[in-house]
Amino acid sequence: MSTGNLDFEQFRVFLEKACGILLGENKQYLVSSRLNKLMEQQGIKTLTELVQRIQSQPRSGLREQVVDAMTTNETLWFRDTYPFEVLKNKVLPEMLRNSPGQRLRIWSAACSSGQEPYSISMTLDEFERTNVGQLKMGAQIVATDLSGAMLANCKTGEYDSLAIARGLSQERLQRYFDPKGPGRWAIKAPIRSRVEFRSFNLLDSYAALGKFDIVFCRNVLIYFSAQVKKDILTRIHATLKPGGYLFLGASEALNGLPDLYQMVQCSPGIIYQAK
Numbered sequence: 001m002s003t004g005n006l007d008f009e010q011f012r013v014f015l016e017k018a019c020g021i022l023l024g025e026n027k028q029y030l031v032s033s034r035l036n037k038l039m040e041q042q043g044i045k046t047l048t049e050l051v052q053r054i055q056s057q058p059r060s061g062l063r064e065q066v067v068d069a070m071t072t073n074e075t076l077w078f079r080d081t082y083p084f085e086v087l088k089n090k091v092l093p094e095m096l097r098n099s100p101g102q103r104l105r106i107w108s109a110a111c112s113s114g115q116e117p118y119s120i121s122m123t124l125d126e127f128e129r130t131n132v133g134q135l136k137m138g139a140q141i142v143a144t145d146l147s148g149a150m151l152a153n154c155k156t157g158e159y160d161s162l163a164i165a166r167g168l169s170q171e172r173l174q175r176y177f178d179p180k181g182p183g184r185w186a187i188k189a190p191i192r193s194r195v196e197f198r199s200f201n202l203l204d205s206y207a208a209l210g211k212f213d214i215v216f217c218r219n220v221l222i223y224f225s226a227q228v229k230k231d232i233l234t235r236i237h238a239t240l241k242p243g244g245y246l247f248l249g250a251s252e253a254l255n256g257l258p259d260l261y262q263m264v265q266c267s268p269g270i271i272y273q274a275k
Ligand SMILES: C[S@@+](CC[C@H](N)C(=O)[O-])C[C@H]1O[C@@H](n2cnc3c(N)ncnc32)[C@H](O)[C@@H]1O
Pocket: 018, 019, 020, 021, 071, 072, 073, 074, 075, 076, 079, 109, 110, 111, 112, 113, 116, 144, 145, 146, 147, 150, 200, 201, 202, 203, 217, 218, 219, 220, 249
């Protein structure tokens, strides 16, 4: 594959417009390693040709395949631990104390292969076990991602032992999964049925999503420019009910927007409350 400077620049512009991902100037090797096979299969020689093919054949599915290949889907169960502890021990008790009997809506805004929303669903179950009756109106978790391939994985609720080994304790595995043949596990129906998966690009309008009590937007904003990140955080704020909470990735911070969010120090971890 040729990744001349002009080719690469065209591709950078295409990718940022398509999904917000901003490639650093020295990331030619990343593009080559992720797109080589696809371009070979399609008989495409340069990135310029690739962008032209995507534009001239918008229904070919090539655009989706390219974006899928360029996204990083790295995830694990109960990633960083503290968000799920803070959810169980601080956020849920506080919300249900302030509005007893309310039905909660939670958004997992870049859910990858489903570990995040299913970890939230398991956390809700653990909360219910020690706070019987407090979540009687239930909770809905809306889990979205750009990647069709990831969403297809999520919906089956099935994982191989390699995925299971990343962050899931034996106790949770036994409680929340059923064996599904050698080396495969399926998440149990009550945990799965709380989660609704939808295809959604964070650059699109949020109007149809409705309002949320809690938003997890973790480990995705790091790939975007400062301007796109600010725009997304502003629009997430508009989806949060007043007093709702935003969870970012452990290495992510708000940097600004003091009129919209208040930082809440949780030791460990920081979360943000909508003003
Ligand atoms: C590194 S994973 C993070 C998964 C999970 N939130 C976590 O923290 O483990 C990033 C996910 O963001 C998704 N993504 C990237 N750009 C997106 C966009 N513009 N809209 C929606 N999802 C996007 C990717 O498909 C990928 O699944």
